[in-house]
Amino acid sequence: MNVSQNRNYVWALSLVFLTLWPSSANSSADHTADQILGRWLFPSQGASVELYRHGDLYFGRVVEVSPVSREEMGLVKDQLIMKNLTFDGRGWSGGELINPKTGNHFGVELSMRDAKTLTASVYKGFRWLRKEYVLTRPTNL
Template identity: 25%
Template sequence: MLRKTSLFVVLFIFSCQVFAQKKDDILGKWLNPTGEGQIEIYRRGDKFFGKLAWIKEPNDEKGKPKTDEKNPTESLRNKPVLGLEILKNFIFDDGKWIDGTIYDPKSGKTYSCKLTLKDHNLLHVRGFIGVSLIGRTEVFKRVK
């Protein structure tokens, strides 16, 4: 009986380690749910950031690069949307990336955010105001 219990404990610990997230598992390119853009997540020091690496329609109707026209800071409204850093300052803690922010260039608003990998290819992005119970989650897919 003791051997069966020991075997169960060893298998349980091994299975937890297999599913445990590592800090850099989030790195790479991710496609948003609508297919309109890809975010490249990278590391700077101990924090994680993400920029718009590709957008479906990078130019406006005049053929000029789309700019961050809704930005609340007037001096930043001429900055191109492509390459814009929209995920900022995430730290890795207990299998999640927390304490960061996500910027929505369509509205010009910034939200608190946390990121969770559900498997190696699905990233749950939860934007919220105040507490994470009041917010919205979108699922991004890893670009291969």
């Protein structure tokens, strides 16, 4: 190979690498972000929520509710309770949790402890004044 052919070869390989590299990074990030998709249980609340993705945003809706949760918390099946969450590389934030009983909106952030445990931090105004809920994946699905 002469010098001219060698330069063209290196240039072509660089171009191919730069073209393919961003797309593989996005698919990896998408896979990480999508770990929360599916059904999650609020063990102490007697309800479950399905987290789903629409575009780049994540949402949560009630899929199962016990009579006690319906009465005490105002939960209704198929009700949207989390909206507009985005993935920042570490967790899901920037979204809102809607209190089904009062209609009040709260800030919400989600983080995964492990593959079967999700923590929802709910706050109004100040993030350091928050309440945390632990959600678990159902084992029978």
